Amino acid sequence: MTFEKRRAKTKQEIPTTSMPDIVFMLLMFFMCVTTMREVDVLVQFKLPEAKAIEKIENKRLVSYIWVGKDKRIQINDSLIDLGKVEEIMYGKKKTLPELIVSLRSDQNVDMGLITDIQQALRKAYCLRINYSAMIKV
Numbered sequence: 335m336t337f338e339k340r341r342a343k344t345k346q347e348i349p350t351t352s353m354p355d356i357v358f359m360l361l362m363f364f365m366c367v368t369t370m371r372e373v374d375v376l377v378q379f380k381l382p383e384a385k386a387i388e389k390i391e392n393k394r395l396v397s398y399i400w401v402g403k404d405k406r407i408q409i410n411d412s413l414i415d416l417g418k419v420e421e422i423m424y425g426k427k428k429t430l431p432e433l434i435v436s437l438r439s440d441q442n443v444d445m446g447l448i449t450d451i452q453q454a455l456r457k458a459y460c461l462r463i464n465y466s467a468m469i470k471v
Contacts, residue, residue, distance in 0.1 A: 373411055377402025379440035384467035395432050396464070397423070401439035405447055416450055424458035438466040 377400050390396055399419070400408040407414055409422050427433050435455055439448060455463060 373398065375400055375408065376411075376413055377404070377406050377408050379403060379438060380442075381438065381466055381468045382441035383470040385470050387467055387469055390434065390436070390464060395430065396434045396436050397426050397430075398436045398438055399423075399451065401437070401443050401447065401451070403440040403442055405443065407451070416447075416454065419451055419454040420458045423455055423460045427458055427460050432462075433460060434462045434464055435460045436464040436466050 379400060379402050397409075402408070407416060407419065409419070414422065423433075423435065437448070437451065452463065455461075
């Protein structure tokens with residue numbers, strides 16, 4: 335009389351039935367939390383330094399104007415003339431009434447150009463202006 339050992343017929347594989355669900359959830363998570371850079375900055379600038387700065391909480395309300403050290407002005411992805419600032423910003427103000435304009439200018443730009451941009455923003459009724467700076471350490 336011989337006895338045979340019977341082994342249970344269990345699979346040693348890892349169950350992969352829920353794998354597509356996990357991959358889909360991870361994909362949705364990263365799509366929701368990732369922010370893409372909206373604008374390619376075409377001008378070169380170095381922000382001035384400040385001793386105390388305030389951070390804007392809601393960045394969706396902010397529209398940026400870059401002024402380079404070569405006195406070129408950029409809004410969105412295009413370089414523009416000073417005369418176009420009023421027209422473009424007025425259109426943005428109409429679509430987003432709580433608009434905050436963040437002026438990012440080089441530290442060596444003439445104040446005359448900054449004043450001209452401020453006047454154009456006043457004519458466009460963009461009265462909430464933020465001047466970007468770097469914290470002085």
